[in-house]
Amino acid sequence: MSIDATPANAHPSLHTRSANAAKRKRKDRMMTGLLIFCVTLVLIPIALILYQVVQRGIGAMSWEFLSKVQPFAQRREGGGYLNGLFGTLYLLVIAVTVAVPLGIATATFIVEYKDSKLSPVIRFFTDVMSGVPSIFIGLYIYALLVQGRIGFSIGFSTLAGGLALSLLMLPIVARASEEVLRLVPDDLRNAAFGLGARRWQVVTKTVLPAASSGLITGSMLAVGRAAGETAPLLLTALGAFVVTPALVNAPQSALPLLIYNEARGPFDAAHARAWAGALELMLLVLILTIVARAVNRNHDMEQ
Numbered sequence: 001m002s003i004d005a006t007p008a009n010a011h012p013s014l015h016t017r018s019a020n021a022a023k024r025k026r027k028d029r030m031m032t033g034l035l036i037f038c039v040t041l042v043l044i045p046i047a048l049i050l051y052q053v054v055q056r057g058i059g060a061m062s063w064e065f066l067s068k069v070q071p072f073a074q075r076r077e078g079g080g081y082l083n084g085l086f087g088t089l090y091l092l093v094i095a096v097t098v099a100v101p102l103g104i105a106t107a108t109f110i111v112e113y114k115d116s117k118l119s120p121v122i123r124f125f126t127d128v129m130s131g132v133p134s135i136f137i138g139l140y141i142y143a144l145l146v147q148g149r150i151g152f153s154i155g156f157s158t159l160a161g162g163l164a165l166s167l168l169m170l171p172i173v174a175r176a177s178e179e180v181l182r183l184v185p186d187d188l189r190n191a192a193f194g195l196g197a198r199r200w201q202v203v204t205k206t207v208l209p210a211a212s213s214g215l216i217t218g219s220m221l222a223v224g225r226a227a228g229e230t231a232p233l234l235l236t237a238l239g240a241f242v243v244t245p246a247l248v249n250a251p252q253s254a255l256p257l258l259i260y261n262e263a264r265g266p267f268d269a270a271h272a273r274a275w276a277g278a279l280e281l282m283l284l285v286l287i288l289t290i291v292a293r294a295v296n297r298n299h300d301m302e303q
Contacts, residue, residue: 013209068080073266082243084258090158091161103171141232156236161236163236173219
């Protein structure tokens with residue numbers, strides 16, 4: 001009997017797997033190359049858009065553009081979008097104040113109270129809201145608050161525009177937050193329950209802090225979507241040539257409204273301001289995202 005005999009149930013030598021290993025390696029390289037190719041295809045149009053916006057908008061971007069309001073006549077040179085920048089920030093403050101707490105609360109209920117009969121109903125209506133065209137939301141707020149179908153009217157105003165944007169943001173925040181909360185390990189929840197914490201304490205002191213980074217990211221995606229919306233603002237904020245601090249009964253301006261109105265005109269001066277406004281809007285969303293990430297990073301370091 002040979003002492004080198006291999007038992008029948010022993011694992012085969014790695015040498016016998018070399019052919020399969022080489023085949024798997026080729027497949028891995030092929031799929032990696034395919035993924036890189038797909039990512040490149042996605043990045044090409046994004047890069048072209050960024051290039052066009054920066055190239056055409058940087059020429060009109062100046063301190064005058066940032067500090068002055070839009071000229072009443074589109075053919076006039078100069079002027080800026082201070083009224084649009086102020087209005088966009090004002091509208092976003094209202095939208096974020098309403099949509100982010102409600103969206104995170106909705107996601108928390110769906111994930112943490114999944115045994116409730118209301119959970120699938122809430123998820124269904126969240127999905128429905130995600131597919132509603134933005135113009136319909138504008139029409140809804142227009143009929144409800146601008147025209148006053150509920151007994152009183154606030155007219156074309158900042159509040160009406162902010163509420164319209166909050167309805168656009170709500171399903172995005174809710175669905176993104178839901179996916180993030182599902183990623184929190186159940187071991188963290190069980191450990192908190194094992195220490196005697198109540199359910200609301202587990203949610204507020206364990207689950208939400210653990211998912212804070214993803215919650216902020218999902219909220220910023222919604223902010224980016226709302227910041228560039230035009231259709232609902234046409235029916236709610238309407239637009240203004242001046243800086244408008246009033247909350248109700250006074251039309252409000254916004255960068256998307258100014259870009260839309262001046263880009264469709266025939267005048268070169270208006271087109272230049274529209275490109276600069278697009279660049280300003282893009283930079284605004286970028287700055288808000290960086291600030292949100294910095295705040296979240298500081299929060300994580302403090303914990």
